[in-house]
Amino acid sequence: xxxxxxxxxxxLLGCTWQCHVEDPKIVWTxxxxxxxxxxxxxxxxxxxxxxxxxxxxxxxEAKGA
Numbered sequence: 001x002x003x004x005x006x007x008x009x010x011x012l013l014g015c016t017w018q019c020h021v022e023d024p025k026i027v028w029t030x031x032x033x034x035x036x037x038x039x040x041x042x043x044x045x046x047x048x049x050x051x052x053x054x055x056x057x058x059x060x061e062a063k064g065a
Contacts, residue, residue: 007054015051019060022046 010016024043031038047062 015048036065
């Protein structure tokens with residue numbers, strides 16, 4: 001019996017969404033005296049939902065965090 005592609009399941013019954021958070025990348029640089037490291041980030045965390053089966057992503061607004 002051949003396996004059913006994952007996208008067929010999603011088309012028939014709908015996607016199964018799982019919440020994810022992608023943390024921003026942290027950049028470490030030396031301070032002016034070259035003895036300490038300082039961290040800086042350039043972006044905010046990204047909240048999104050991904051279908052477990054087909055991998056489609058959609059935006060997700062995190063509330064109450």
